[in-house]
Amino acid sequence: MSGQVLVVDDERSLAKVVASYLARDGYQVRCVFDGPAALDAAREDEPDVVVLDLMLPGLDGVEVCRRLRTFSDCYVIMLTARTEEADKLTGLGVGADDYLTKPFSPRELVARVAAMQRRPRQPRGRPEPAPRRFGPLEVDVPAREARLDGAPVPLTRTEFDLLAVLSARPNVVLSRAELITAVWGEGWVGDEHLVDVHIGHLRRKLGDAPARPRFILTVRGIGYRMGPQS
Secondary structure, eight states, rough: OOOEEEOOOHHHHHHHHHHHHHTTTTTTEEOOHHHHHHHHHHHHOOOOOOESSSSSSSSSSSHHHHHHHOOOOOEEEESHHHHHHHHHHHHHHHTTOOEEEESSSSSHHOOOOOOOOHHHOOOTTTTOOOOOEEETTEEEEEEEEETTTTEEOOOOOOHHHHHHHHHTTTTTOOOOOHHHHHHTOOOOOOOOTTHHHHHHHHHHTOOTTTTTTTEEEEEEEEEEEEEEOO
């Protein structure tokens, strides 16, 4: 496994431990210890994954993530010492893909990074499939782009991955557990309602009202499915 990982945490000893575990698995790792340095490093290095602490000097993790999303679609794993649900939702609300609550196992963090790096991409040499169409919504998987009424929809990587999985099997209901396995990877441990948060963000960007959805339907007690394919 290879890739560039940026670790941002003002607990320097913890950042260095995390970096050592990642480096042992073959990642190129850079550590920074405050919010402004995180943004500078992200612009310079264009990392694949950012491990981002919520509480940082200079700029907190929420603001760093918000600004990061203006120029990067890298995966973001938010770290927080807090256990309140609101803190987790705030991080996910500004574009984080996943979160871990301190204290955590460095091996678990490495596994989360590895799962993100394993997310499927179009193999070279294979014919590119036609965009999937759902009325005014077009999902172009090879281009990793969704278009609504012809205009691009600004999705995070995780939001697009969820849309790609759902649109691959229109009218098939997928449970939260199935979506977790498909998007976050086997062995992911955490609250499956993480899926609901990302689905909520995805719906808002698609203009999909939960009460009368056009694209992503909730099947109560089971999970989600895409609507009829045109």
